[in-house]
Amino acid sequence: MRSAEVIKDVVLTASGGPFRQMSREQMRSVNLQQALKHPNWKMGPKVTIDSATLMNKGLELIEAKWLFGLPAEKIKAVIHPQSVVHGLVNFVDGSCIAHMGSTDMRIPISYALDYPERMTWQAETLDLVKLSRLDFYEIDLDRFPCFKLAKTVLSSTPEHAVILNAANEVAVAAFLHDQLVYSEIAEVVDRALNRFSAVAVTKTLDDVIGLDCEVRNQMSELKKDFQDTVKGIKIAVETDT
Incomplete structure (x- = not known):
C-alpha cells in the first residue's frame, strides 16, 4: 500500500x-x-x-x-x-x-x-x-x-452523506415511477439536505440506519411539492397530441 x-x-x-x-x-x-x-x-x-x-x-x-x-x-x-x-x-x-x-x-x-x-x-x-x-x-x-x-x-459531515444517499434513492425511485420529472431529482435532494441540515452526530451503525430511515420517511412530504408539476406536464403532452 x-x-x-x-x-x-x-x-x-x-x-x-x-x-x-x-x-x-x-x-x-x-x-x-x-x-x-x-x-x-x-x-x-x-x-x-x-x-x-x-x-x-x-x-x-x-x-x-x-x-x-x-x-x-x-x-x-x-x-x-x-x-x-x-x-x-x-x-x-x-x-x-x-x-x-x-x-x-x-x-x-x-x-x-x-x-x-x-x-x-x-x-x-x-x-x-x-x-x-x-x-x-x-x-x-x-x-x-x-x-x-x-x-x-x-x-461536509458523514451525516450529510447519509442524507444525500437516502434522499437520492427516494427521488430516483419516484422518477422511475413517474412521480417526479428528471430535473426535479436534484431539487428534491437539495431540499432534503436543507431540511436535515442540523442533525445529531451518528456514532453507531444504528444511528446511521436511524437517520437513513428518518430521511426516507419524511421524503414523501417533499415529493408532494413536485407532483403537481408532473401532472401539469402530462396534461400539456396530452393536449399537444
Whole structure:
C-alpha cells in the first residue's frame, strides 16, 4: 500500500451519461426512456439514472474519501465519454497510474468475487490501436446539479452523506415511477439536505440506519411539492397530441 502522502490526487471518470451534450434547459424535458438509455454500460434502472445525473460519480467521490482516507481536495472527477479509463492516481513526482478496461461490468465484478486473484474467463481485451483517442472534459456543475450537491457533501459531515444517499434513492425511485420529472431529482435532494441540515452526530451503525430511515420517511412530504408539476406536464403532452 502506497503512503497517501505521495498521492497528489485521485481522478475518477464519468461517461457523462445520455445527456452529456444537452443544456440544462433541454434536460428539463427528458423522459424516463431517454434517461435509461446509457451510451456505454448495461446496468439496472437506478444506477443508470444515477449515471445520467452524475450522482453515481458524486457518491463514488464520497466512497473514495472514506475508503482511502483522502481529503476532499485530493479527490476529483472528469467526464470521459469512451469509459475506457476508469480512474487515475497522480503522484507528487508527476507520474500517473491509470486503470483501464473494456466497458463490461463483469470485469470489475469478477475481480471482486475472486480478490485478490484474477479470474480467468473470456473477457474482451482492450485494443489500444482501435481506440485511437481518449477524451476528457471538466464536469459542468450547472448542468449536473446532483454532482454539485455531492461535491458539497464531500467536504461536509458523514451525516450529510447519509442524507444525500437516502434522499437520492427516494427521488430516483419516484422518477422511475413517474412521480417526479428528471430535473426535479436534484431539487428534491437539495431540499432534503436543507431540511436535515442540523442533525445529531451518528456514532453507531444504528444511528446511521436511524437517520437513513428518518430521511426516507419524511421524503414523501417533499415529493408532494413536485407532483403537481408532473401532472401539469402530462396534461400539456396530452393536449399537444
